[in-house]
Amino acid sequence: MILHAIGLMSGTSLDGLDICFARFEKKDFWNFDILRAETIPYPKNWEEKLRNSIHLSAEELLELHSEYGFYLGKSARNFIGKHQLENVDLIASHGHTVFHQPQKKFTLQIGDGRAIKIENKLPVIYDFRSQDVLMGGNGAPLVPIGDELLFSEYDACLNLGGFSNISLKINEKRIAFDIAPVNIVLNKLVEKFNKSFDENGDLARTGKIDEDLLFKLNSLKFYKQSQPKSLGIEWCNEFIFPEFENMDAIDLLATFTEHVAQQISSVINEYQLKNILFTGGGTYNSYLIQKIKEKTTAEIIIPEREIIDYKEALIFAFMGVLRLNNEINVLSSATGSSYDHSSGIIV
Numbered sequence: 001m002i003l004h005a006i007g008l009m010s011g012t013s014l015d016g017l018d019i020c021f022a023r024f025e026k027k028d029f030w031n032f033d034i035l036r037a038e039t040i041p042y043p044k045n046w047e048e049k050l051r052n053s054i055h056l057s058a059e060e061l062l063e064l065h066s067e068y069g070f071y072l073g074k075s076a077r078n079f080i081g082k083h084q085l086e087n088v089d090l091i092a093s094h095g096h097t098v099f100h101q102p103q104k105k106f107t108l109q110i111g112d113g114r115a116i117k118i119e120n121k122l123p124v125i126y127d128f129r130s131q132d133v134l135m136g137g138n139g140a141p142l143v144p145i146g147d148e149l150l151f152s153e154y155d156a157c158l159n160l161g162g163f164s165n166i167s168l169k170i171n172e173k174r175i176a177f178d179i180a181p182v183n184i185v186l187n188k189l190v191e192k193f194n195k196s197f198d199e200n201g202d203l204a205r206t207g208k209i210d211e212d213l214l215f216k217l218n219s220l221k222f223y224k225q226s227q228p229k230s231l232g233i234e235w236c237n238e239f240i241f242p243e244f245e246n247m248d249a250i251d252l253l254a255t256f257t258e259h260v261a262q263q264i265s266s267v268i269n270e271y272q273l274k275n276i277l278f279t280g281g282g283t284y285n286s287y288l289i290q291k292i293k294e295k296t297t298a299e300i301i302i303p304e305r306e307i308i309d310y311k312e313a314l315i316f317a318f319m320g321v322l323r324l325n326n327e328i329n330v331l332s333s334a335t336g337s338s339y340d341h342s343s344g345i346i347v
């Protein structure tokens with residue numbers, strides 16, 4: 001079986017919309033080939049709209065859900081036109097997460113899939129997380145199904161995005177969980193320097209680690225919880241940002257980078273991982289990578305740019321393919337829901 005799919009992913013860092021067009025073929029195993037991929041940076045007004053979405057009234061949020069759906073649909077249409085793609089079988093869209101509170105059984109990714117369908121007249125699969133949280137799961141992370149079926153040659157896959165999450169296999173069972181917030185915090189800290197991110201970790205490199213703050217951060221309850229577990233921006237607002245009052249921004253960057261490196265390496269060491277595939281924009285933060293390497297003997301594998309940047313969009317495209325075939329696309333061992341299932345609304 002061969003299917004060609006587009007995956008749309010809007011990450012927590014709000015740097016842009018990742019679009020990945022890939023070919024998937026199932027023989028004994030699934031194979032993939034990324035054919036085209038692109039990040040469409042958000043225009044300032046869209047970045048702001050999405051960033052402010054948590055403060056909207058219910059009515060305004062519904063309006064944004066439609067408007068952003070058309071934005072996604074048009075972006076996919078432009079991408080198809082620009083690359084003259086004639087064989088797209090489906091579009092799978094993650095949407096943009098506004099609220100994520102699995103303990104209260106809700107999660108919201110805006111960007112109405114029906115609007116994407118109107119713009120493209122192709123099968124669209126969207127809303128991949130809600131079913132899982134209704135079933136008592138965390139609704140995240142979802143990419144482990146792709147790690148399991150497309151990247152099984154690695155001991156573990158680790159994503160350094162807005163948050164850091166890992167998926168790994170123990171006793172033939174794939175588990176996954178969020179490790180710590182990463183770029184969502186680092187990006188906020190560099191706003192003071194009129195930058196959108198700490199390129200290669202160069203600012204953090206010059207700062208001084210505040211041992212008291214480091215201890216406080218490492219003592220947060222989340223780090224002691226057992227998996228499955230996941231983080232949301234609400235958690236950073238409540239537990240991370242209040243710790244930052246009155247401190248030098250450079251030292252905060254240095255301390256937080258050290259904190260992330262410690263949390264990540266402690267997971268690598270705890271599970272005695274031998275080789276780990278690193279992806280997500282934080283992989284370009286050479287200072288953070290250097291710090292992680294100093295704290296573990298595991299092999300850190302940094303793949304080609306296409307995989308670093310588009311693995312998540314690729315896996316959402318793949319989840320759409322699985323959904324269309326009615327195959328399992330959410331692993332309950334990763335999300336903590338009651339059983340493996342095939343998730344996503346098809347229109």
Ligand SMILES: Nc1ncnc2c1ncn2[C@@H]1O[C@H](COP(=O)(O)OP(=O)(O)OP(=O)(O)O)[C@@H](O)[C@H]1O
Nearest residue numbers: 011012013161162163183197199200280281282284
């Ligand atoms: N050269 C670089 N040096 C340091 N950090 C970088 C570099 N390039 C990208 N980044 C970081 O990576 C971020 C983007 O990463 P990515 O696109 O993986 O995040 P995301 O998809 O929004 O997150 P998530 O996976 O949590 O949804 C940027 O906002 C920036 O913080």
Ligand SMILES: CC(=O)N[C@H]1[C@@H]2OC[C@@H](O2)[C@@H](O)[C@@H]1O[C@H](C)C(=O)O
Nearest residue numbers: 012097100140141142143163165312
């Ligand atoms: C609720 C939500 O959007 N979670 C994202 C977020 O960004 C990274 C981390 O937090 C991960 O749990 C998840 O995304 C990835 C793609 C996932 O579900 O696997």
